[in-house]
Amino acid sequence: QQQVKQSPQSLIVQKGGISIINCAYENTAFDYFPWYQQFPGKGPALLIAIRPDVSEKKEGRFTISFNKSAKQFSLHIMDSQPGDSATYFCAASPSGAGSYQLTFGKGTKLSVIP
Amino acid sequence: KAGVTQTPRYLIKTRGQQVTLSCSPISGHRSVSWYQQTPGQGLQFLFEYFSETQRNKGNFPGRFSGRQFSNSRSEMNVSTLELGDSALYLCASSLYQGTGYTFGSGTRLTVV
Numbered sequence: 192q193q194q195v196k197q198s199p200q201s202l203i204v205q206k207g208g209i210s211i212i213n214c215a216y217e218n219t220a221f222d223y224f225p226w227y228q229q230f231p232g233k234g235p236a237l238l239i240a241i242r243p244d245v246s247e248k249k250e251g252r253f254t255i256s257f258n259k260s261a262k263q264f265s266l267h268i269m270d271s272q273p274g275d276s277a278t279y280f281c282a283a284s285p286s287g288a289g290s291y292q293l294t295f296g297k298g299t300k301l302s303v304i305p
Numbered sequence: 306k307a308g309v310t311q312t313p314r315y316l317i318k319t320r321g322q323q324v325t326l327s328c329s330p331i332s333g334h335r336s337v338s339w340y341q342q343t344p345g346q347g348l349q350f351l352f353e354y355f356s357e358t359q360r361n362k363g364n365f366p367g368r369f370s371g372r373q374f375s376n377s378r379s380e381m382n383v384s385t386l387e388l389g390d391s392a393l394y395l396c397a398s399s400l401y402q403g404t405g406y407t408f409g410s411g412t413r414l415t416v417v
Contacts, residue, residue, distance in 0.1 A: 223404055234309070234395050234408035235348070280348065284404075292338070292361050293406065295348040 194218075195283050197296025204303050210268040212299045214281035217262065221283035225293070226255065226266045229278045238279075239266075271303045307331065309398050309409035317415045323384040326412045330377050330398030337379040338406060339371060342393040351394075354379055386416045 196215045204210045214224075222243055227235035241248045241255040241264065248255045254267040268275055278300050282293040310329040318324050330337050339351040350363040354373035371381040377398070383390055393413050397406040 225404075225406075227408075232410070234397075234410045237405065237407065240404070282348075291336070291353055292350040292363065293340075293348075294350070297347045 220285040227280045311409035328396030334398035340395045
């Protein structure tokens with residue numbers, strides 16, 4: 192019940208296109224949903240995060256869409272650039288005391304080609 | 306503002322040995338978490354410390370342990386190393402428990 196399922200495993204997008212990565216969760220206790228970007232040799236970097244009380248959050252070219260009833264959330268990268276080529280992880284965490292841990296999806300390797 | 310600092314960056318150990326990894330969180334951050342990253346299992350939660358107390362522990366054997374000091378710096382220890390412990394070990398800190406974790410660049414541990 193702690194699982195977060197992420198798809199696709201890999202994604203190739205043309206420069207200027209929209210990259211879409213999807214995640215689904217099972218644990219209804221999750222109430223914090225961040226997305227992380229990781230470049231080779233680096234740790235994951237927080238991109239954007241959302242809580243279930245909103246259905247969408249936008250920061251620059253990055254947008255999270257959240258569907259509480261379907262227990263799904265997705266990351267949209269608009270106007271994708273070669274510099275966006277990285278591995279993206281969705282994650283989820285409950286907020287109850289003693290349970291602060293991020294459960295990560297398996298990651299999506301994004302390649303943006305010129 | 307300095308980020309999360311992990312030392313050493315790379316480590317090679319022999320099976321059966323033990324290892325200690327260090328993490329200095331962002332100044333002011335009191336919550337420190339540790340994660341193991343491998344190609345097969347992805348990112349998995351090890352444990353979380355807040356105010357020098359372990360608040361949560363993942364599904365790892367007792368060979369994996371950690372502690373947090375009064376200045377919020379944290380160490381994790383792995384005893385009796387196995388080949389399968391080869392991984393990138395990541396430390397993350399946050400101002401408050403549960404949100405806004407900032408990760409370090411990790412320690413790459415290779416067990417031979």
